Amino acid sequence: MNALALLADANGASQIEQIAKTFGVDWPHLIAQIISFGIVSVLLHRFAYRPVLAMLEERRQKIAEGLTNADKIKAELARTEAKHQEMLTLANAQGAKLIEDARTAAARILQQETEKAIATAEQIIQKAREATIRERDRMLAELKRDVGRLIVLTTAAVTGKILTPDDQQRLAEDTARQLAN
Numbered sequence: 001m002n003a004l005a006l007l008a009d010a011n012g013a014s015q016i017e018q019i020a021k022t023f024g025v026d027w028p029h030l031i032a033q034i035i036s037f038g039i040v041s042v043l044l045h046r047f048a049y050r051p052v053l054a055m056l057e058e059r060r061q062k063i064a065e066g067l068t069n070a071d072k073i074k075a076e077l078a079r080t081e082a083k084h085q086e087m088l089t090l091a092n093a094q095g096a097k098l099i100e101d102a103r104t105a106a107a108r109i110l111q112q113e114t115e116k117a118i119a120t121a122e123q124i125i126q127k128a129r130e131a132t133i134r135e136r137d138r139m140l141a142e143l144k145r146d147v148g149r150l151i152v153l154t155t156a157a158v159t160g161k162i163l164t165p166d167d168q169q170r171l172a173e174d175t176a177r178q179l180a181n
Contacts, residue, residue: 066154066158069157069158073150076150077150084140087135087139088139091132092132095131098124098125098127098128099124101124103121140179144176144179148172148173148175149172151172152168
């Protein structure tokens, strides 16, 4: 039985050698190429693949930071706009109150000094409108300045470079121009 197993092993080994010979396999060269391929694979993985993955991860983090900063800027802009609307509403309410007060005063004095009361009321209305316009202009200037500052900060954070004063001025002017439209 042992002789039969040895015969089968010898017969099987010669069969593998015969197939390798048929296909032209040269064992020393094949093993050398496998070792060379393994070395190149390890070197590429260590010196090329890992740095590329690290760079991609760093870029992903910067993009995530940029998106977070953009969300913060949007929230800040929305809050500033809400504050702006609130102040405009308050100014309009105060203007309306001033107008109503002027009308009430004019009604009381109507019998004695009708012309004087009308002139006074018109002056009060004009002052209220001017105050509202000044307040609105001041708030728009403040909003433009804040938005320009936020855009400069966001641009610096997203691009990762330090902006020169000229870059900051140009971004602020572009933002102010877009807000004016």
